[in-house]
Amino acid sequence: MFGSLPLMAIVVIVYNILAFTGTPLDMSLLEAKLVSGAVWSVSVSDVLLTSGLILLFLEMISATRTGSSTVINHGLSLVVFVAALVEFIVLPQFGTSTFFLITMFTLLDVVAGFTVTIATARRDFSVGE
Numbered sequence: 001m002f003g004s005l006p007l008m009a010i011v012v013i014v015y016n017i018l019a020f021t022g023t024p025l026d027m028s029l030l031e032a033k034l035v036s037g038a039v040w041s042v043s044v045s046d047v048l049l050t051s052g053l054i055l056l057f058l059e060m061i062s063a064t065r066t067g068s069s070t071v072i073n074h075g076l077s078l079v080v081f082v083a084a085l086v087e088f089i090v091l092p093q094f095g096t097s098t099f100f101l102i103t104m105f106t107l108l109d110v111v112a113g114f115t116v117t118i119a120t121a122r123r124d125f126s127v128g129e
Contacts, residue, residue: 004069004070004072004073004076005073005076006059006073006076006077006080006109007055007056007058007059007062008052008055008056008059008077008080008102008105008106008109009076009080010051010055011048011051011052011055011102011105012080012083012084012087012102012106014048014051015048015094015098015099015102016087018044018048019091019093019094019099020093023044024044025043025044025045025048025096025098026043026044026045027043027044028041028042028043029042029043029044029047030042045096045098048098048102049098049101049102052101052102052105053105056105056108056109059077059109059113060109060112060113060116063112063113063116063117063120064116064117064120065120066117066120070117071117073113074110074113074114074117077106077109077110077113078110080106080109081103081106081107081109081110084099084102084103084106085103085107087099088100088103
């Protein structure tokens with residue numbers, strides 16, 4: 001069952017929680033002094049985007065599987081993308097560059113998921129001939 005749930009929904013849900021609780025996305029979580037002398041500051045939005053990229057990578061790996069749970073995952077990923085797009089367009093607290101990039105991650109998840117699954121299924125089908 002958990003294999004059919006889209007991982008990108010986690011990032012969208014976390015952003016929703018942060019947006020509705022009023023947590024500032026530019027809040028610094030960590031600062032590190034680099035060898036060059038520069039100070040690297042990691043913000044909440046940096047952590048969200050990095051998490052989104054990691055989860056998108058895991059979604060791409062899971063898209064190579066074929067089965068009914070994969071089809072359900074792609075359908076739910078489409079629902080997550082549409083929900084994120086509507087939030088980005090309609091709600092003012094979601095009109096940020098961070099959420100735009102998260103929305104693009106969900107779009108990439110949908111498009112790449114369907115593409116990889118179709119290519120994998122086509123290859124599996126041609127092997128049987």
